[in-house]
Amino acid sequence: SQQGEEDPQALSIQEGENATMNCSYKTSINNLQWYRQNSGRGLVHLILIRSNEREKHSGRLRVTLDTSKKSSSLLITASRAADTASYFCATSGAGSYQLTFGKGTKLSVIP
Amino acid sequence: EAGVAQSPRYKIIEKRQSVAFWCNPISGHATLYWYQQILGQGPKLLIQFQNNGVVDDSQLPKDRFSAERLKGVDSTLKIQPAKLEDSAVYLCASSLDYSLYEQYFGPGTRLTVT
Numbered sequence A: 001s002q003q004g005e006e007d008p009q010a011l012s013i014q015e016g017e018n019a020t021m022n023c024s025y026k027t028s029i030n031n032l033q034w035y036r037q038n039s040g041r042g043l044v045h046l047i048l049i050r051s052n053e054r055e056k057h058s059g060r061l062r063v064t065l066d067t068s069k070k071s072s073s074l075l076i077t078a079s080r081a082a083d084t085a086s087y088f089c090a091t092s093g094a095g096s097y098q099l100t101f102g103k104g105t106k107l108s109v110i111p
Numbered sequence B: 001e002a003g004v005a006q007s008p009r010y011k012i013i014e015k016r017q018s019v020a021f022w023c024n025p026i027s028g029h030a031t032l033y034w035y036q037q038i039l040g041q042g043p044k045l046l047i048q049f050q051n052n053g054v055v056d057d058s059q060l061p062k063d064r065f066s067a068e069r070l071k072g073v074d075s076t077l078k079i080q081p082a083k084l085e086d087s088a089v090y091l092c093a094s095s096l097d098y099s100l101y102e103q104y105f106g107p108g109t110r111l112t113v114t
Helices: none
Strands: A005-007 A010-014 A019-024 A029-038 A042-050 A055-058 A061-066 A071-076 A085-093 A099-101 A105-110 B005-007 B010-013 B019-024 B031-037 B044-050 B053-056 B065-068 B075-079 B088-095 B109-113
Touching (some): A019 A105, A029 A061, A042 A061, A099 B044, B010 B019, B031 B075, B044 B065
Parallel strands (some): B010 B109
Antiparallel strands (some): A029 A042, A061 A071, A085 A099, B005 B019, B019 B075, B031 B044, B031 B088, B065 B075
């Protein structure tokens, strides 16, 4: 079964706007990672946030983690057409190093 | 540095036939993973190797799927016999170690079973 559930399933925005994707999970985690997948570059790791962290930044990406609500969000600021892709959250559970992926959010950035 | 290499990129077979996929991880990466990604879903872990030993194969359908990692480097994943529901992209990934490190994915092999 898949641990993370992304929301929304699909998102369409104009270039320059911000995009926010959410991920909810069910059991305790060691860390949560976000990956991007597009046809050109395959599945690429974006950012990792550990269970004792609340927020992390990487370039135009901002990830938050709320372990009390078992949820995370990924914010992409000033989106570009090249950000068009599917975004997956993946969790690593307590006591396990296995990554469990959600179904993903499909982001379309319109030029 | 060179990324994770996979071959073939595409494969079409008929049901009940067998197929094999090959993966060459990033040099120096001890951990290798095989995932199955069905259209519209996220990747699902099939098997995880640490060097040439199996760490986790709990989601591998062992009646038809097998995998090996000889000498702790390259790996092959085999399906025999294939079923229609095996149609998916098979992704190989590697990481420096199994503990919390990011995973680097190959381009995948798209398998179509007819």
